Amino acid sequence: MSDLRTQIQELGRRARAAARTLAQTSTDTRNRALLAMADALVADEAAILPANAADVAAGQAAGLAPAMLDRLRLDARRLRAMADGVRAVAALPDPVGRILREWTRPNGLRHTKVAVPIGVIGIIYESRPNVTSDAASLCLKTGNAVILRGGSESLRSNLAIAAALARGLAAAGLPGEAVQVVASADREAVKHLCAMDEFLDLVIPRGGRGLIEAVVASARVPVIKHYDGICALYVDRAADPAMAEEITLNAKCQRPGVCNAIETLLVHREIAAAFLRHTGAALLARGVQLRCDPEAQALLTPLAGAHPGRVVAATAQDYRTEFLDLILAVKVVDSPAAAIAHIAEHGSHHSDAIVTADAAVAERFLAEVDSATVYWNASTRFTDGGEFGFGAEIGISTDKLHARGPMGLEELTTYKYVMRGTGQVRG
């Protein structure tokens, strides 16, 4: 057994022991720990910011892109925001212990299905150090122990943050091993982590496709993930054009770099000319590049004006790409059925929307599109734990099992069946 594997297994063993303790704690105790963790983050500023500065300096020396350096960098304000995030989690309702269902069989045996913590959760993420405190607080809130593996470029920051969180846990009488950071930057650590099904119950990778595929390939424990957000908006012939335009602009331009922004616009042929001329101009005015099928291209090219490169022919790949940028693939379709078929073929089962005044067409779209979240007359940008009213979000799942769509506190619990009898035996 390699030293690294031994080291990761030891993290796992400690996390499992901590999880057994956490599972028996009260809501109050866990909330007190969260508040103490928030206080410790602020109190440890003098340890965390220098550790972070060392990460940033190493990142600069290694030639990290400015955007990545910005995500990595902490200052006193960002640290206070992290602490406030932890306090906000303390204020949320506790999903642990909810009675999900209760019934008594004819033999008198009482069945209670009750929400309990999952156990030990692994979170694998990239450069943002704030994920360390976010993920730790959500897991602790729900009585789970967590093993965190951030990007190697933020390792010093993450270790300093975890040390502060452990002090907060200890102040509330909870084991510091409830929140642990993998101390090695070795990529093999991820493999060892995801393979140890004795000590880990779930792994949640958050990051690029390469990271997630590596986790899926090596995991022997359940993985909850989303690879891509290739979201589409279908503007039906019965759409209100003003509503359709407002939703298109919101879903594409309000924050193009996130997974619930649209990447594809499908337009019914009967309204394509009028709609694309008006809304296409609005998109172009906001700097969006339109990658079009021939029909849309013919309609939109005259609008490109001084920026002919803003209207181009789409490749087949453009309809399968998460641009995360001011780029939109556009296609004219014959019918709602063609839109639904396009989404089934090209989409990533994340969030898809229809704009129409025709309720029958809308209901068909909502029923047939097999995505985590399907919208009628609203922007796809609402696929978000906060927008759903969950109060917090550990991620968004395009998987179908356990959690689908925004994954909040409830999705960080499982259940057990508690059976209370009076001597029942099976006949």
Add this chain to the structure above:
Amino acid sequence: MSDLRTQIQELGRRARAAARTLAQTSTDTRNRALLAMADALVADEAAILPANAADVAAGQAAGLAPAMLDRLRLDARRLRAMADGVRAVAALPDPVGRILREWTRPNGLRHTKVAVPIGVIGIIYESRPNVTSDAASLCLKTGNAVILRGGSESLRSNLAIAAALARGLAAAGLPGEAVQVVASADREAVKHLCAMDEFLDLVIPRGGRGLIEAVVASARVPVIKHYDGICALYVDRAADPAMAEEITLNAKCQRPGVCNAIETLLVHREIAAAFLRHTGAALLARGVQLRCDPEAQALLTPLAGAHPGRVVAATAQDYRTEFLDLILAVKVVDSPAAAIAHIAEHGSHHSDAIVTADAAVAERFLAEVDSATVYWNASTRFTDGGEFGFGAEIGISTDKLHARGPMGLEELTTYKYVMRGTGQVRG
């Protein structure tokens, strides 16, 4: 790409298309299909029984054990029982389309969390051909397409059964590809099946540990499984002795070969002498071998009488073994805490029970034992979809995600969020 991989992927492609059709069918249509499938099973007796006879003859020639040959063998009565099983599934309530939660956010956007089919499910199992119709009917009931991979020794039977089921599907206007059997006996087929995350949403392996481990190692899709049922009964010092004995005998002897039978008996020291003398004699009279720690062995050895081999010293491994036989590991413990610690250390998180009249001790046991189903004053033998009132069971999960414990029709569904708005965009 190997021919086999191409062939399995083709099954997947067809299953995905069938799943899209199934997801839009009504409860009535699926129930009509189930009844037609049941009729076709009986009508195809002249094709199914000779195919099965060929499997049995090949099994005999290959030296299959008599118990395995018995599980493999079909006759007219067993075939009718399979058909009746399919009809019983048709009569169950449909979990698809249930509204799980509904709420409206302050912006007026209505959120509906609705139960939908999972999509395409792979079931991998061993020799019983009746699993073919059981699993197919449960998947079809819930609007899922299924790819079935039974034991190679039952391949002819399974193909004949699947042909009958496909005729039933066609009679109800549903695609025959909703139920497909992997036609290859090659073990590599399982690997290809579990790796194709594009076409498969879930795999459920049912069988021995080797089969399940092979699936887990190669799967890129979620797996729901249970490796072992190492179930324990703890008889507390405050137990009613007669109730404790009745539950012990039921949980060990009523059907020792199943996963919810107990393999370990833990007895509080204060009542060990009286309880083990009486209940030990009853167990020995039923032919149970008792594998004991020194304290229990000293108490039980005098009872072995003409069968001294029935009371032996336990090895460490005996407390971690699923005997599936008339064998019981016995241990005297100091306290409820010691019993809970033993179960955490040795159990398989399946089903564990306490017998006690002390409510505080019982509630502690129910809270702290981290198993799918925990019992107070009842036999572990109730961990079963039928006993729970689920009407049917596709398996029992010792995993924690998506399904835990008996997995019935509801657990063969996932959910989606359907959002109905009036033009909402995100601010």
